Amino acid sequence: xxxYYGHLDDAYREYPEKLSALIxxxxxxxxxxxxxxxxxxxxxxxxxxxxxxxYSVLDISEAELSKAPAGYRKVVADICADQPIAGGYDFVFxxxxxxxxxxxxTFHRNIYRMLNPGGIAFHFFPxxxxxxxxxxxxxxxxxxxxxxxxx
Ligand SMILES: C[S@@+](CC[C@H](N)C(=O)[O-])C[C@H]1O[C@@H](n2cnc3c(N)ncnc32)[C@H](O)[C@@H]1O
Numbered sequence: 001x002x003x004y005y006g007h008l009d010d011a012y013r014e015y016p017e018k019l020s021a022l023i024x025x026x027x028x029x030x031x032x033x034x035x036x037x038x039x040x041x042x043x044x045x046x047x048x049x050x051x052x053x054x055y056s057v058l059d060i061s062e063a064e065l066s067k068a069p070a071g072y073r074k075v076v077a078d079i080c081a082d083q084p085i086a087g088g089y090d091f092v093f094x095x096x097x098x099x100x101x102x103x104x105x106t107f108h109r110n111i112y113r114m115l116n117p118g119g120i121a122f123h124f125f126p127x128x129x130x131x132x133x134x135x136x137x138x139x140x141x142x143x144x145x146x147x148x149x150x151x
Contacts, residue, residue, distance in 0.1 A: 033056070079107055082106070085093070087113055090116050093122040093123065
């Protein structure tokens with residue numbers, strides 16, 4: 001596993017290019033974005049340009065998926081479910097999903113099972129220190145507190 005840390009603003013700005021670069025180098029055919037909801041990360045116009053033959057957007061919320069543009073393959077499922085989720089993907093990724101997941105073990109196990117041999121998973125999410133910082137910044141007593149830098 002490779003973990004990259006960065007300031008959230010930079011990470012957010014650089015995410016589309018990092019994602020495209022990764023897909024260009026891995027050349028996956030079947031791709032699924034978990035928790036893509038109303039805002040899939042890759043515009044439909046870019047999907048074909050990246051050589052992706054099938055791009056699915058999986059989300060627990062049918063209502064969120066219904067807001068995504070028509071043209072995406074949409075899958076309603078809970079990534080933390082106990083029952084198996086259909087797989088066969090070469091690349092599984094998510095943006096701003098992992099921080100909402102109640103059970104990391106089930107999350108990673110399900111994704112591992114959805115991947116073809118040699119497949120890759122890529123997750124972009126705020127670190128818990130950032131989340132704590134946001135909560136504590138909104139609390140007057142926590143003003144001026146310092147936090148460890150991510151390694
Ligand atoms: C913060 S939103 C992020 C949406 C999108 N990825 C983005 O960056 O704009 C989190 C999304 O994850 C979905 N979600 C939350 N828990 C989920 C789960 N257990 N399985 C699948 N999707 C989930 C939510 O319905 C929502 O669409």
